[in-house]
Amino acid sequence: MNTDLDKHSVFFVSDRTGKTAESLGQSLLSQFDGIEFVYKTYSFVSTEIEAHFVASEINKDSIATGQQPIVFSTLVNDEVQQFISSTDACVISLFNAFIEPLEKSLQIESSHTIGKPHETYDDADYKKHMDAIDFTLKNDDGIRTNKFDKADVILLGVSRSAKTPTCLYLAMNFSIKAANYPLTDDDLKSDTLPGFLLPYADKIVGLTIQASQLNAIREQRRPNTMYASLKKCQEEIKHAGIIMNSHNIFTIDSTAISIEEIAVMIVKEKKLLKSH
Numbered sequence: 030m031n032t033d034l035d036k037h038s039v040f041f042v043s044d045r046t047g048k049t050a051e052s053l054g055q056s057l058l059s060q061f062d063g064i065e066f067v068y069k070t071y072s073f074v075s076t077e078i079e080a081h082f083v084a085s086e087i088n089k090d091s092i093a094t095g096q097q098p099i100v101f102s103t104l105v106n107d108e109v110q111q112f113i114s115s116t117d118a119c120v121i122s123l124f125n126a127f128i129e130p131l132e133k134s135l136q137i138e139s140s141h142t143i144g145k146p147h148e149t150y151d152d153a154d155y156k157k158h159m160d161a162i163d164f165t166l167k168n169d170d171g172i173r174t175n176k177f178d179k180a181d182v183i184l185l186g187v188s189r190s191a192k193t194p195t196c197l198y199l200a201m202n203f204s205i206k207a208a209n210y211p212l213t214d215d216d217l218k219s220d221t222l223p224g225f226l227l228p229y230a231d232k233i234v235g236l237t238i239q240a241s242q243l244n245a246i247r248e249q250r251r252p253n254t255m256y257a258s259l260k261k262c263q264e265e266i267k268h269a270g271i272i273m274n275s276h277n278i279f280t281i282d283s284t285a286i287s288i289e290e291i292a293v294m295i296v297k298e299k300k301l302l303k304s305h
Contacts, residue, residue: 036065038090038098042083042113044105045155047072053123054101066099069289071201073158074104078166080112082197086288087116158204165200168208169193177208177229182299184209185226185273186236187217187265188256189246191283191291195236198292205301217268220275234295235273235280240266242284 039058041050047070058066069090071083090098100120104110114120128139168176170193177183182199184192188211196207216223222230240263247257255261273280279298281291296302 035063036067036094037096038094039066039068040083040087040090040098040100040118041068041070042074042100042102042104043070043072044075044103044109045073047103050101050103050123054099054121058099073155073162073201074109075106077109077112079162079197079201080104080109082194082201084112084116085194087113087118091117154204158201161200161204161206162197164206165196165208168206169196171210174210174225177210177226177232179206180208180229180232181206181301182208182234182295183226183229183232184236184295185212185233185269185278186238187212187243187262187269189243189250190236190238191288192236194288195283195291195295198288199295199301202292203296203301205296212265212269212272217265217272220271222272222276230276230278232299233276233278234298235269235278236283236291237266237270237273237280238282239284 039054041047041054043050051068051070055068058064069086071079071086074080074083087098087100098116098118100113100116100118102110102113102120102122103124104113104122105124110122110125114122132138164176164179167173168180182205184196184207186192186209192209192211196209199205199207210223210226222233226233240259243262243266244257244259247254247262251257270280272278281294283291
């Protein structure tokens with residue numbers, strides 16, 4: 030038997046903690062022997078931006094494994110749920126599965142209120158989680174460098190080296206305020222960090238990537254341009270490495286590892302769970 034076929038990805042997606050989706054989903058899957066289920070939970074998914082990110086992760090998994098992942102969702106908002114339902118996955122909306130027959134039996138429409146009372150949650154944890162997501166979205170791609178003092182971690186690297194998806198994953202799964210900054214052509218002319226980043230050197234994690242992979246990614250975005258050329262990619266990666274080495278910045282090669290793995294490495298290296 031091919032052991033690769035014995036593993037199957039399972040996603041739990043919720044607008045709250047995800048405990049309901051996990052509990053019921055795992056109970057159902059326990060009826061199937063001979064399969065190792067690989068679980069991933071996405072909690073507090075309440076906006077279309079967040080749902081779009083989760084949907085892209087589900088589709089990436091489908092492509093990588095060659096199998097349709099199983100998705101257990103307790104999302105209440107129909108517009109948000111639609112992003113998940115449109116993925117190449119077996120999507121089971123636990124909320125709709127129970128609400129619709131209950132509405133028919135009770136002859137009344139449900140309120141469709143998020144988190145009432147299908148899950149219990151801590152208001153402080155929820156606020157911390159939403160603050161982290163809000164911060165991360167507002168501090169993506171060096172948009173607001175004047176707020177970097179509030180960041181738990183700052184990801185640094187050349188354009189298209191997986192900074193944004195990693196930041197979103199850190200915010201959505203660990204409630205970490207993650208900012209990122211793309212090194213520009215002017216930045217790469219120097220052998221040291223841009224001046225405004227120096228006070229935050231201890232917060233920085235570098236992301237690098239193999240030039241051939243970066244070239245392929247950029248060609249999809251802006252084909253046949255200098256920005257996407259292999260030579261340009263090689264030069265940027267080389268100079269970015271010099272900058273990071275000059276400050277002994279912990280650096281991760283994102284070429285052949287998943288966003289989840291990158292995030293866990295960052296959390297462990299920076300000991301970010303101590304305060305979260």
